[in-house]
Amino acid sequence: MEAIIQIRCSLFARYAELAGCDSITVDVPEGATVEAAVAAVRERMPNGEQLPDRPMVAVNLEHAMPGTKLRQGDELALLPPLAGG
Amino acid sequence: MTFLGRDPIDIADLAARVSDPGHGGTAIFVGTVRRSPDDGPVVAIDYSGYEEMAESELVQILGQTQERWPGARVALQHRLGRIVVGEASVAVAVSTPHRAQAFEACRYVVEELKKRVPIWKKELMEDGQTRWSDDGDREEAAK
Numbered sequence: 001m002e003a004i005i006q007i008r009c010s011l012f013a014r015y016a017e018l019a020g021c022d023s024i025t026v027d028v029p030e031g032a033t034v035e036a037a038v039a040a041v042r043e044r045m046p047n048g049e050q051l052p053d054r055p056m057v058a059v060n061l062e063h064a065m066p067g068t069k070l071r072q073g074d075e076l077a078l079l080p081p082l083a084g085g
Numbered sequence: 086m087t088f089l090g091r092d093p094i095d096i097a098d099l100a101a102r103v104s105d106p107g108h109g110g111t112a113i114f115v116g117t118v119r120r121s122p123d124d125g126p127v128v129a130i131d132y133s134g135y136e137e138m139a140e141s142e143l144v145q146i147l148g149q150t151q152e153r154w155p156g157a158r159v160a161l162q163h164r165l166g167r168i169v170v171g172e173a174s175v176a177v178a179v180s181t182p183h184r185a186q187a188f189e190a191c192r193y194v195v196e197e198l199k200k201r202v203p204i205w206k207k208e209l210m211e212d213g214q215t216r217w218s219d220d221g222d223r224e225e226a227a228k
Contacts, residue, residue: 012135013205014217061138063201077135077203083218084134084163084204085116085175085195 002029007070009041010077018047034059035066037076088143089136091166094173103158103180110184112191116175118168126211129169135203146197154190157181161194163204
């Protein structure tokens with residue numbers, strides 16, 4: 001049986017505004033991909049349907065791909081289109 | 086190291102931080118909040134970031150810059166919070182023995198920052214409206 005892990009997903013800028021909060025915590029199976037966790041966040045987050053299909057993501061402060069696998073304690077973040085400078 | 090701050094950027098201080106008696110070229114890039122016909126009547130921009138990640142990405146970018154241009158000295162400051170038109174949001178200073186590398190390395194830092202560093206801007210208009218900026222000029226500006 002797969003262990004369930006809790007992933008806290010930070011939201012920034014327009015995504016935080018969309019959700020009305022700066023993080024969403026979701027339960028996913030151990031080893032779930034970033035893509036699966038993002039789908040869970042989309043379900044759970046207010047106005048989640050307005051997120052792009054494949055938002056830019058970071059795991060543990062590094063840019064990450066949809067296929068990256070998650071473990072307990074990983075910090076997920078959804079990044080709106082970057083606009084630094 | 087802290088690359089992010091809320092106070093106005095001191096460009097002279099940034100230049101002083103890369104000064105080196107063996108370096109004959111210092112390139113300084115300063116990005117300022119602007120008003121342009123395409124953007125509408127922007128009066129200020131609120132900058133926010135995923136600060137921990139932004140600092141970490143900037144450490145990596147500076148490390149990669151020093152790998153590509155060994156010996157280069159690099160200093161960078163990005164401001165967050167509300168910045169009015171005409172004020173600097175970012176400044177990068179690079180010094181190297183000769184000018185060509187200083188220009189190249191300085192540009193590299195700015196382009197990498199735009200590609201990788203999680204910072205966002207919300208434009209404030211004259212009429213009080215706000216708008217998240219997608220930086221539509223990103224590709225244009227890179228040309």
